Amino acid sequence: MNPLTQLFNKPPTVKLVDDEVLNMPAPDYVVLPMDYTQRELYSWQVEIGDQVRQNQIIARNSMGVCLHTPISGKVFDIKPVWSEKGVHVPAVCITRGAGDIVSTDEIFDQYGVSRNQASFDDQLKALGIHPPWLPLAIDSVTVNHTPEVITNLVVVGYDEEPGIYIQYNLLIQKFDAVVQGFNLLKKILPNATQTLLTDRQASLQIKGQLPQNIQLKSVAPQYSARLLDTNIPKLLNIRFDHDRDYALQGAVVISIERLLVLMAAIEDSQPFTTKHLTVSNKAPAEQRTIRIHHGSSIRSVLEFTGFSKHKPECIIAGGPMKGIAQFNDLTPLTRSTDGIHLIAEDQIASGSGESCINCGACTRNCPVNLQIHLIGRYVEFNNFNSAKEFHPELCTECGLCSYVCPAQRPLVQFVKLCNQYGNQKNEHTPKIECSIESPLEEWDQHCTTSADMGSCPHTCH
Amino acid sequence: MLPVGTPWWLIVTGCLLMIFIGKKLFGGIGAYPAHPVMLTYAMLHISWPQHFDNTKALLHFDWDVPMIDVLQISRTYGQHGEALFSWQDLLMGNQVAAIGNGQILFILLGGILLLLMNAISWHIPTAFILGVVGMSAILNLIDPGLSASPLFHLLSASTLLGAFFLATESTTSPVNPIPMLIYGLLGGVLLVLLRSFSSHIDGIAFTILIINFVAPLVDRITPGIRGMELETHA
Numbered sequence: 001m002n003p004l005t006q007l008f009n010k011p012p013t014v015k016l017v018d019d020e021v022l023n024m025p026a027p028d029y030v031v032l033p034m035d036y037t038q039r040e041l042y043s044w045q046v047e048i049g050d051q052v053r054q055n056q057i058i059a060r061n062s063m064g065v066c067l068h069t070p071i072s073g074k075v076f077d078i079k080p081v082w083s084e085k086g087v088h089v090p091a092v093c094i095t096r097g098a099g100d101i102v103s104t105d106e107i108f109d110q111y112g113v114s115r116n117q118a119s120f121d122d123q124l125k126a127l128g129i130h131p132p133w134l135p136l137a138i139d140s141v142t143v144n145h146t147p148e149v150i151t152n153l154v155v156v157g158y159d160e161e162p163g164i165y166i167q168y169n170l171l172i173q174k175f176d177a178v179v180q181g182f183n184l185l186k187k188i189l190p191n192a193t194q195t196l197l198t199d200r201q202a203s204l205q206i207k208g209q210l211p212q213n214i215q216l217k218s219v220a221p222q223y224s225a226r227l228l229d230t231n232i233p234k235l236l237n238i239r240f241d242h243d244r245d246y247a248l249q250g251a252v253v254i255s256i257e258r259l260l261v262l263m264a265a266i267e268d269s270q271p272f273t274t275k276h277l278t279v280s281n282k283a284p285a286e287q288r289t290i291r292i293h294h295g296s297s298i299r300s301v302l303e304f305t306g307f308s309k310h311k312p313e314c315i316i317a318g319g320p321m322k323g324i325a326q327f328n329d330l331t332p333l334t335r336s337t338d339g340i341h342l343i344a345e346d347q348i349a350s351g352s353g354e355s356c357i358n359c360g361a362c363t364r365n366c367p368v369n370l371q372i373h374l375i376g377r378y379v380e381f382n383n384f385n386s387a388k389e390f391h392p393e394l395c396t397e398c399g400l401c402s403y404v405c406p407a408q409r410p411l412v413q414f415v416k417l418c419n420q421y422g423n424q425k426n427e428h429t430p431k432i433e434c435s436i437e438s439p440l441e442e443w444d445q446h447c448t449t450s451a452d453m454g455s456c457p458h459t460c461h
Numbered sequence: 462m463l464p465v466g467t468p469w470w471l472i473v474t475g476c477l478l479m480i481f482i483g484k485k486l487f488g489g490i491g492a493y494p495a496h497p498v499m500l501t502y503a504m505l506h507i508s509w510p511q512h513f514d515n516t517k518a519l520l521h522f523d524w525d526v527p528m529i530d531v532l533q534i535s536r537t538y539g540q541h542g543e544a545l546f547s548w549q550d551l552l553m554g555n556q557v558a559a560i561g562n563g564q565i566l567f568i569l570l571g572g573i574l575l576l577l578m579n580a581i582s583w584h585i586p587t588a589f590i591l592g593v594v595g596m597s598a599i600l601n602l603i604d605p606g607l608s609a610s611p612l613f614h615l616l617s618a619s620t621l622l623g624a625f626f627l628a629t630e631s632t633t634s635p636v637n638p639i640p641m642l643i644y645g646l647l648g649g650v651l652l653v654l655l656r657s658f659s660s661h662i663d664g665i666a667f668t669i670l671i672i673n674f675v676a677p678l679v680d681r682i683t684p685g686i687r688g689m690e691l692e693t694h695a
Binding site: 230355356368370371 | 491635
């Protein structure tokens with residue numbers, strides 16, 4: 001677009017806070033992936049054909065954190081599906097059927113410890129929450145890591161991605177609950193200084209209402225000023241390594257949404273089975289924040305919110321900057337998805353990859369100061385060895401370089417390609433053999449039309 | 462950049478040289494090491510110097526302007542020749558110059574427009590102008606007969622054209638902020654030196670070519686990558 005016209009174009013004004021967060025009813029079937037961003041790998045504990053009840057533990061990871069089914073019904077398949085990160089992962093598919101809710105005591109029975117004897121960390125894990133004061137990897141747990149070593153608590157009250165307003169909505173709507181959450185964490189993490197990190201708009205609204213012991217910090221509205229990867233080290237004055245594990249450095253960084261989930265688990269013993277999500281459309285600008293059950297498909301969410309009327313050509317899971325375009329609209333949405341961004345056909349940037357004119361906008365905008373213009377060119381001509389000298393592995397994949405590129409070059413994709421295939425000595429031959437057709441298509445058609453979904457004879461083989 | 466009354470065959474030759482030698486030979490857009498226009502200009506200037514005399518080209522026009530190249534005055538008389546021109550005249554383009562070179566006011570407006578549109582960043586033009594002002598001030602202080610005053614250099618011939626339109630060409634200029642400043646400063650200093658001591662009246666083409674070739678070298682001065690320092694601290 002001509003930059004001159006941008007001088008006069010105002011961004012469209014969208015109502016940021018919804019009157020109420022819409023609760024989406026339980027879908028006809030859920031698909032629960034067992035692999036979340038290659039960090040949390042779950043192994044399932046159910047078989048095809050099992051009857052499951054709502055909140056039953058169906059999987060567990062190496063740390064002991066559990067995954068619960070949000071609906072009662074029957075396990076009708078366990079099969080690889082496309083996850084929202086664009087990779088094939090195994091998933092447990094459950095159709096809705098009859099069955100009551102599993103009580104809290106039964107959850108602990110399934111977990112293998114009685115509720116009274118379980119430690120506080122185990123209680124949280126049984127309810128599906130990784131205690132944020134524990135390191136992420138199993139080998140780090142052997143180190144004596146108690147909540148007392150945590151010296152910093154940062155609750156993030158803004159969404160990094162433009163177009164996602166989960167934290168902002170929750171902060172304004174459930175402000176009292178957030179303050180209670182801070183008080184609760186004060187008891188659990190007695191040595192931590194508490195900070196609430198919000199954007200300017202929210203900080204103006206809640207100024208003066210926060211208790212004295214909570215510091216309020218605000219960030220600028222630009223996307224580059226909101227990147228957590230640069231804000232948290234700046235705020236805490238701690239250096240984090242690239243594969244950041246805040247707990248190892250004595251810090252807890254959680255979002256407001258996770259804070260509320262944590263509170264619900266501690267006070268009401270509620271398992272973690274729902275997720276907030278902002279559905280947004282590029283043009284006309286429109287957004288809605290809703291709460292879904294884990295494993296709902298994008299199609300059901302779009303139908304529930306009425307956004308399917310926009311007839312999106314491109315569906316991006318995770319927001320417009322760091323999000324990943326989806327192969328189809330049956331991808332399950334899980335605990336790691338913050339939003340869906342819809343783009344109509346005429347709004348898609350061509351991304352045709354014109355040749356680089358060396359303007360350097362990418363390099364000057366890079367939050368980690370990578371020489372993106374050189375990396376991109378080297379990778380374009382398969383010269384991975386030269387590209388590696390500029391440390392593409394430190395990229396946080398924020399997407400600013402591609403966003404500012406006047407030639408619309410796929411720069412983040414170049415960096416990803418370099419990190420993925422760069423070790424193969426300049427012989428870049430990625431083989432894509434998987435079909436992009438989702439195996440869920442057949443199930444979706446059957447399950448949403450069949451009257452008795454619990455006893456589905458069609459796909460339960 | 463060419464004088465008034467340039468023969469047509471010179472322009473055609475220049476176009477062909479620019480497209481085939483300046484651009485396509487090196488791989489097209491985004492791949493050439495030197496500004497194609499400046500490369501061609503330098504080639505034409507060396508091959509047919511007789512067609513690059515601005516004063517001769519304007520000789521038969523009835524025009525109320527001192528018929529002498531402003532830079533020739535600066536070379537010959539230094540500051541003492543400046544009395545022939547007021548700075549308003551220079552700004553409004555009442556000076557002997559090639560096509561497009563001397564319309565200082567409009568070049569300035571165009572440059573400001575480019576800055577507003579974010580087509581160029583402020584580093585290179587600022588540093589270039591600083592380099593011209595600084596170097597001409599030094600020469601002027603050493604000996605007023607050696608060089609004209611900074612304002613005269615700034616408002617004469619192709620200084621601003623070079624600062625806003627030639628040196629900022631993205632393919633051949635550095636991309637990091639500090640290298641851009643060094644690059645611009647070098648260009649400004651070199652321009653005044655070439656104007657004062659070389660055999661060419663206006664050294665803009667050679668200035669731009671030389672700093673183009675220096676650009677990849679100074680662009681190695683990069684800011685530290687965030688996260689890199691961890692490897693030593695861990």
